Amino acid sequence: MPATFRFALNDLPPEAEGLRAEVREFLKKEFSGAAPVKRAKSWGGFDREFSRRVGARGWIGMTWPKTYGGHERSFLERYVVMEEMLAAGAPVSAHWVADRQSGPLLLRFGTEEQRQRILPGIVRGELAFAIGMSEPDSGSDLASIRTRATKTEGGYLVNGTKVWTSNAHLSDYAISLFRTQVVPDKKHEGLTQFLVDLRNTKGITIRPIIDLAGKHHFNEVNFTDAFVPDEARVGNDGDGWKQVTTELGFERSGPERYLSSIALIRELVREVSAKPDDRGTEAVGRMVASLATLRQMSTSVAGMLQAGEPVNLEAAAVKDVGTTFEQSIPELAHALLDVEPTLDSGSDLQQVLGYITQTAPSFSLRGGTREILRGIIARGLGLR
Amino acid sequence: MTELRSLLGDTVTRLFTDLATKELIEAAEKGTWPDKLWRALEEGGLTLPLVPEDAGGAGGTWLDAHVVVRASGRHQAPVPLAETIVAGWLLSRAGLAVPFGPMTLAPVHADERLTLARSAGAVTVSGRATRVPWGRHAEHVVAVGELDGRLTVALIARGAATIEEERNLALEPRDTLVFRDARVVAFGAADVPADAIYLYGAMARAAQMAGALDSCLTQAVRYATERKQFGKPIGNFQAIQQSLAVLAGHVAASGIAAESAFRAAERNDARFEIAVAKVRVGEAAGVGAGIAHQTHGAIGFTYEHSLHFATRRLWSWRAEFGSENAWARQLGRAVAARGADALWSDLTAR
Numbered sequence: 001m002p003a004t005f006r007f008a009l010n011d012l013p014p015e016a017e018g019l020r021a022e023v024r025e026f027l028k029k030e031f032s033g034a035a036p037v038k039r040a041k042s043w044g045g046f047d048r049e050f051s052r053r054v055g056a057r058g059w060i061g062m063t064w065p066k067t068y069g070g071h072e073r074s075f076l077e078r079y080v081v082m083e084e085m086l087a088a089g090a091p092v093s094a095h096w097v098a099d100r101q102s103g104p105l106l107l108r109f110g111t112e113e114q115r116q117r118i119l120p121g122i123v124r125g126e127l128a129f130a131i132g133m134s135e136p137d138s139g140s141d142l143a144s145i146r147t148r149a150t151k152t153e154g155g156y157l158v159n160g161t162k163v164w165t166s167n168a169h170l171s172d173y174a175i176s177l178f179r180t181q182v183v184p185d186k187k188h189e190g191l192t193q194f195l196v197d198l199r200n201t202k203g204i205t206i207r208p209i210i211d212l213a214g215k216h217h218f219n220e221v222n223f224t225d226a227f228v229p230d231e232a233r234v235g236n237d238g239d240g241w242k243q244v245t246t247e248l249g250f251e252r253s254g255p256e257r258y259l260s261s262i263a264l265i266r267e268l269v270r271e272v273s274a275k276p277d278d279r280g281t282e283a284v285g286r287m288v289a290s291l292a293t294l295r296q297m298s299t300s301v302a303g304m305l306q307a308g309e310p311v312n313l314e315a316a317a318v319k320d321v322g323t324t325f326e327q328s329i330p331e332l333a334h335a336l337l338d339v340e341p342t343l344d345s346g347s348d349l350q351q352v353l354g355y356i357t358q359t360a361p362s363f364s365l366r367g368g369t370r371e372i373l374r375g376i377i378a379r380g381l382g383l384r
Numbered sequence: 385m386t387e388l389r390s391l392l393g394d395t396v397t398r399l400f401t402d403l404a405t406k407e408l409i410e411a412a413e414k415g416t417w418p419d420k421l422w423r424a425l426e427e428g429g430l431t432l433p434l435v436p437e438d439a440g441g442a443g444g445t446w447l448d449a450h451v452v453v454r455a456s457g458r459h460q461a462p463v464p465l466a467e468t469i470v471a472g473w474l475l476s477r478a479g480l481a482v483p484f485g486p487m488t489l490a491p492v493h494a495d496e497r498l499t500l501a502r503s504a505g506a507v508t509v510s511g512r513a514t515r516v517p518w519g520r521h522a523e524h525v526v527a528v529g530e531l532d533g534r535l536t537v538a539l540i541a542r543g544a545a546t547i548e549e550e551r552n553l554a555l556e557p558r559d560t561l562v563f564r565d566a567r568v569v570a571f572g573a574a575d576v577p578a579d580a581i582y583l584y585g586a587m588a589r590a591a592q593m594a595g596a597l598d599s600c601l602t603q604a605v606r607y608a609t610e611r612k613q614f615g616k617p618i619g620n621f622q623a624i625q626q627s628l629a630v631l632a633g634h635v636a637a638s639g640i641a642a643e644s645a646f647r648a649a650e651r652n653d654a655r656f657e658i659a660v661a662k663v664r665v666g667e668a669a670g671v672g673a674g675i676a677h678q679t680h681g682a683i684g685f686t687y688e689h690s691l692h693f694a695t696r697r698l699w700s701w702r703a704e705f706g707s708e709n710a711w712a713r714q715l716g717r718a719v720a721a722r723g724a725d726a727l728w729s730d731l732t733a734r
Contacts, residue, residue, distance in 0.1 A: 284715075
């Protein structure tokens with residue numbers, strides 16, 4: 001069997017711990033008194049003013065070169081900022097995607113002109129990004145996408161539809177994967193990524209897709225003869241598959257893959273603290289054992305990022321183990337307490353349980369389904 | 385990784401690969417003491433990684449010891465190596481000389497006590513300790529008790545005890561030892577927790593389980609690539625791939641949970657990490673052993689196949705030095721006492 005995982009223990013350096021205190025102080029000022037159910041929404045929350053303030057503190061694009069407005073700090077410092085934001089339930093959506101994957105993608109594969117034009121705005125918390133990958137007939141089988149970008153003078157004409165595009169209606173750009181060439185029997189070839197300007201491109205229609213809880217964050221983005229200039233192409237024509245798998249590696253590598261239920265965890269601990277009997281403390285102990293272990297795994301991935309090592313396999317494992325854990329928390333609430341989940345009435349616990357219960361199915365879908373991640377792990381084991 | 389750690393890792397892996405064979409484990413299960421293996425471990429300097437060099441040990445850290453303890457689980461070595469390592473550490477903490485030969489720890493249950501007392505110029509030990517690992521084969525027993533109002537580590541000749549022989553599921557000796565005013569060989573006050581044996585024993589079992597889970601994964605992946613059904617290796621089927629991926633996740637979680645505990649032991653503040661490890665690895669043991677067996681089908685359920693050397697140990701070890709529930713309660717009580725709003729800051733302070 002090949003060496004599978006390399007989860008090495010990683011200590012966060014003193015400068016990262018100093019930064020943690022600053023982030024906590026900032027978040028305390030921003031959110032003291034915020035209701036637990038509001039905090040539960042965390043990276044569902046889209047708040048441009050908040051993102052600007054985060055940018056002003058230097059906490060977006062932390063690891064990027066100063067040339068592009070970045071702060072040239074370590075991945076471990078960035079990790080601390082990310083986990084503190086998530087643990088506090090900060091509304092990070094307006095900068096999260098750009099900071100996590102769109103910016104790093106442009107740094108790696110974008111042109112100098114794209115980096116100069118886009119990255120400083122991301123760093124300031126002024127540019128919000130959506131992700132243009134899935135289509136109506138292409139989800140897990142991402143390489144089967146059909147949205148065509150056909151070469152024309154000075155650019156490409158795009159026709160097709162992207163779906164599940166979170167916050168497209170609120171965002172400025174979407175890094176999108178299009179088919180620029182049809183290569184028979186080679187679906188991974190002929191794919192190309194583009195930096196699509198969602199606000200200033202004619203031929204783009206954005207329509208809401210309402211989720212099961214009645215909320216609007218998803219969208220369907222339709223392209224009808226939408227003109228995307230050559231300057232918007234990211235990387236070489238045809239290199240899209242390699243780039244998009246790199247981007248997915250960025251997407252899966254962060255602590256958001258095990259902290260989605262942290263608000264509910266906190267409310268469960270609160271309940272048990274009020275009456276710490278054997279049954280309650282056993283359940284809390286098991287929950288915290290998983291939580292602490294996942295944090296070690298996630299910190300280990302941050303250490304690998306800092307060392308410049310590939311993290312695809314380890315990130316897939318953290319996300320698979322992490323989402324399974326996140327989804328177990330509502331179950332635990334039902335096993336432990338006589339509690340009915342609610343929408344907007346009842347206790348904090350009830351409302352947080354209501355919100356997490358209705359969001360939990362997405363945990364093991366977004367950023368690659370559980371089955372896709374396990375396929376990646378199986379490949380790492382040498383089974384595929 | 386330090387030089388000592390990679391040296392220990394290489395040595396222990398080579399030694400177990402050569403000596404901890406299927407035949408040797410089977411013989412041990414029938415009651416034969418694997419003397420050759422034990423002597424090789426002692427000669428290789430693997431039994432006392434935490435004992436200072438000037439006292440005859442390797443002068444290493446808990447993370448060095450981790451490499452050895454985990455390997456002993458990975459190879460299902462039928463010897464009290466983990467127990468001897470913890471015993472040697474306790475003796476060193478008390479400034480006592482560390483004897484050669486296998487040692488064990490007692491009592492292993494949180495509610496049992498061995499009582500130390502002064503009598504006619506000597507120190508004696510009394511009490512009953514159940515399920516003592518490798519009791520009949522150990523030359524010495526190390527206990528922690530109170531003497532003159534101070535926590536004291538005592539070295540006791542195993543011959544001073546009467547023994548009732550019992551075994552765990554893996555046919556490892558788990559004997560009841562009864563001491564009646566038996567003179568201790570040596571004793572010394574030490575700055576260790578009152579439940580040090582229970583605590584560090586749990587940590588050792590967590591690392592051994594992580595090792596045994598490694599072994600389950602390796603065996604299951606190998607079997608899935610070799611065994612053919614419907615004209616192809618069963619590992620080609622998504623159903624098998626997906627469940628082995630789940631096993632791999634548990635193996636990864638177990639490895640880092642156990643190693644974190646050893647790292648925390650290095651700073652003498654490991655109670656949180658040990659509880660986390662014992663609970664999390666124990667859960668992984670149950671799920672992991674199940675997946676490994678499911679992958680192997682009927683052949684893995686036979687005595688002839690070697691999978692059960694790992695899985696029977698996992699089933700017993702998860703309940704030794706405290707059950708998952710007991711450790712979860714200890715952890716949960718500590719978390720509940722600190723309150724919901726301290727959870728995250730406490731977690732990130734570890």
